[in-house]
Amino acid sequence: MRSIAFAALLALAGAPALAQTAGEGAQSPRAVIELFTSQGCSSCPPADKRLSEMAGDPDLVALTLPVDYWDYLGWKDTLARPAFSNRQRAYAKLRGDRAVYTPQMVVNGEFACIGSDATAVAQSMRQATQEDARLPVALATKREGTRLTVEIGEGAEGAGELWLLTIEPRVSVSIDRGENRGRVAHYANVVRDIAPIGAWRGGPARFAIERAGLSDAYVVLLQRRHDGRPGRILGAAKGPAL
Template sequence: MFHGGIMASRLRFFPAALALAALLQPARAEQPRAVVELFTSQGCSSCPPADALLVEYSRQPDIVALSLPVNYWDYLGWKDTLAHVAFTERQKAYAHSRKDRQVFTPQMIVNGKKSSIGSDRDQIEQAIQATTKGRKALPVQVKLSETNGTVTIAVEETPDTAQREGEIWVLPVLRSQTVPIERGENRGKTITYANVVRGLNRVGEWRGGSARFEVPLETALKGGDGYVVLLQSTDAARPGVILGAAKGPGL
């Protein structure tokens, strides 16, 4: 998988044999049923409705909603103030994984698998239904706790999942960021973005069953004021289906 963004240091993995229960806070009322990633740009006139829709999704407790601003529209007269080349490369890697080579804005990737127009709620909901196959939550449970400046990530395999391997990622996010746009296609608009990703930090590999990972809280929050954890399969070293996810406190 593409390892863009700021790579975390001092990330540690602990064998599954270590006891988990005593270290975990009570489980969230709802495990996420979907992860939606919006590839957007401040220089794209079609993106503001999708950005507003992602704000709505970010308020749903069973959805992990992420904004990933891309940089390939910067030449249109306004350089996106939140964009990162790592997000552009992630979007392209998804297109290669799907084998459709479709890269556009606003593009919503649902559960690492389905591509949708980012402003089309019906299409996104259909993609969620198609990728969850009737399940009320993602197949693998991921639980978080924070103690003494350390985030503990506990992974629990559920019996119905066929996937046995994946990678753990920690993504720092800005929960809300409002940007006045002075030039380009969105000149004069002020747009609020939700859960803007600030880094892609690969923690380690998951090979099935229960496992525990630890990450410094400072790393999980670097550049942001919240964080999200993804458990994601890989397809020829590219991002694949998302197997599990969890939101940090306050998201």
Template structure:
């Protein structure tokens, strides 16, 4: 399943807001004050020019985290048929004027191909039971609660035993600032995680550790505990990566074999970028972002039992990683499960 297919699925769906819930939330908003409503969490169709954008928000008075609940009829995964957003992709010249990437901006490749961009490594990189822990941060430049989590991810990215990745979602663009790194595909990925455990809401900032632990993005204590547990475990999948020109040979094996099918994914990311945010909830802030994911491709499917070797083309200057993740059937696309192996393409 490619990013293009996931995005095609996403465009077929739109979330409708409940007028009754909207009235309830407006009342809560007046009682609790706008400061408690600022952390961004969920989204919906923006065709109403933002008028429906605040519908169905709920704020935890203790944590300050805001969540959005889907009130339409649930499908088998716990989501409604109309659970997607209408936010547009990209950013205007004014919005990206403050963006100063520190690495090469090589053109993005067609998601339908196995061609990705990454730093060209030399020799062979082998991961034998010492796989780094993969931390995914779902974040947005339009989310007032996200900067502390973005800073925390910056520290995690310095660890050799952690692959820290920032996935910028697009569902808070309607608040007045269109995140230039936001992609509908990352919103869909976060929804896939929620569907996999039959949750009916997503939020930002959220960290997911090795595809399993779901945590508030700035909860240092919980994140440390999850990382300690993950790093103490042995990765079930061995990954070997070798280079031959522009081709990279990826070999996978599991002993004992996995009990589930798995997706082999190649992820490209931008190591660093500085952005001056001009509007929205974070207006006036100058933010540094780390390990910003630009591409996330499924390049192979694996049964998790028979050792497999395949080739994929890698080109460009930005780094990339290989992530092996179990999957489970979804209504139209596979849903992400536990990450069972990862390795850097250096």
């Protein structure tokens, strides 16, 4: 995992309203959807397509996280990261699940379902969004070159951790072996890196960071932690390239 250099971290007393923040502005999406998928899984292409459709909804943050635990079946996933497999396992342990699988969607860090099952996905979305409710903490971002400023609005939730996700908006991969041999897999919003920004202790706050190679294809997540594992997602914002 590449490191992030911190330019500043300021708690804001009497912070300006998020609506006054320049750049990408305040965001409070309905939901964050994480799809755990694999190029070696024949059940995954329908879920990959569904995630691509969700990525076009401005009220959703849709993310593809390729996992590596099927690599032994004959095809090494070219986009997978061990960190993504570990993230899925951490979610599963927090829910008390006995195993992980693909394709799996996790909505707002809490509700899991089979990613290729339209009915199950719709049910998880209803559970997570509670009749079109928004994520409780608003985030605003502004990128200037390699500098990203993240501003957090006041929310009822107590505390959480802020994460920066580097995204590749569109990826196509030709698969030569395994269950999907001869197919071309198409992905949207592939996560390439997840890196911590800092801890949020509640109330308005501003984080200013420097990151080499930063582009407009990014996502910022504000997420609870439970015993070192990722929990409920409290807020999210995506860059203008997404």
